[in-house]
Amino acid sequence: MGCFSFLSGRIVNKSRKPGSDIDEEVSGIHNVKLFTYKELRIATEDFSPANKIGEGGFGSVYKGQLKDRKFAAIKVLSAESRQGVKEFLTEIDVISKIKHENLVELYGCCVEGNQRILVYNYLENNSLAQNLIGGSSNLQFSWRTRREICIGIACGLAFLHEEVRPHIIHRDIKASNILLNEDLMPKISDFGLAKLIPPNMTHVSTRVAGTIGYLAPEYAIRGQLTRKADIYSFGVLLMEIVSGRCNTNTRLPIGEQYLLERTWKLYEQRELDGLVDTSLGGDFDAEEACRFLKIGLLCTQDTPKLRPSMSNVVKMLKGEKVVDDRITKPGLISDFMDLRVRGPHDTKPSAETTTSSYNASAGSGSDNQYNSTFSLASSAAATTTTTFILNLSSETSAANTKNFSFRTI
Ligand SMILES: Nc1ncnc2c1ncn2[C@@H]1O[C@H](COP(=O)(O)OP(=O)(O)OP(=O)(O)O)[C@@H](O)[C@H]1O
Secondary structure, three states, X not given: OOOEEEEOOEEXXXXXOOOOHHHHHHHXXXXXXXXOHHHHHHHOOOOOHXXXXXXXXXXXXXXXXXXXXXXXXXXXXXXXXXXXXXHHHXXXXXXXXXXXXXXXXXXXXXEEOOEEEEEEEOOOOOEHHHHOOOOOOOOOOOHHHHHHHHHHHHHHHXXXXXXXXXOOOOOOOOHHHEEEOOOOOEEEOOOOHHHHOOOOOOOOOEEEEEOOOOOOHHHHHHOOOOHHHHHHHHHHHHHHHHHOOOOEOOOOOOOOOEHHHHHHHHHHOOOHHHHOOHHHOOOOOHHHHHHHHHHHHHHOEOOHHHOOOHHHHHHHHHOOOXXXXXXXXXXXXXXHHHHHHOOOOOOOOOOOOOOEEEEEEOOOOOOHHHEEEEEEOOHHHHOOOOOEEEEEEOOXXXXXXXXXXXXXX
């Protein structure tokens, strides 16, 4: 534990004077192993580029070997994602109490000076994004494996939503946040991490964190965060796993580019099996695959209330509950990139723009909830696979024009 020790159930930072702020903050936290920066530097061979295994919206991830010989994924949060020690540790305190076979385990963290580092158990087979969806890997995902992956993710999410008290909304369910162990068992990562991101604008009333393509419309537009937003993202992911493709692929012919639109169309034509990944060579249970796609559609329905709970999703995936065939159209945020280029002054920000504002008005102009200034507070917004934060405020006048397009198909 380096300069921290655990005395009478309290973590004390021995290197600082008693009564200092950090002592007070750290002392309120239990269950968390605090690593020293030195320990993690040794584990990663001085954060050597050779040990870097990934880069996310919040910082770089390194593979390291800890003193106890265990391998760990060490996530160094970037300066923009750092926040107060107290909030950081409180968040981690919550996460560290949660254990489930389908959630990545947090070993501990490091809070030293400016450094904010998270230490997770290392998972051998990378993420679903790198392996199955749009990535390149030699791993083969049979129908049976995909089925188990879908059920595993659903179980992990049902646990966060319904068993943990208070409930946890992940806010960023997507292929790159599903890691796979050596047996291809899925583990949800980054849960709760979105809450660690500080708002970088003082007038922010609501933060929206998520990834384009997976964001539920009501959350993206109005900042209405409920568990149904996660369920929407899960529905998108489910379709990706069955089809083996990314939710958005602009290299495909128009009409096939958006997975949700495509799935809905094939559902209406009763041809859902045409969406199943061709790399399976037809070796799949067609009834089951179509059922999974229907569950994906149920989860992405425009009206949040109509989306099933995750425990019911688990039952439907396992075949223990009948899938309701009265599915309504999915809600779609047609094109977030459009939102970026059609700013209030109709200027076209470059892909590198780090902060841009947009006047958004969807639906009735008199409904202030719909009139929000959207600030893409991260350069990560330039891609469709990276987490970003949208800052919403109600300061915008009701007279805004419809710059933000939200539609149902
Ligand atoms: N516990 C882990 N074990 C093995 N590899 C990991 C682990 N955690 C993260 N990685 C690797 O690091 C990459 C980056 O992870 P990170 O969570 O920082 O970003 P992301 O999920 O890809 O994107 P974002 O931060 O925008 O959500 C992952 O895609 C994965 O390859």
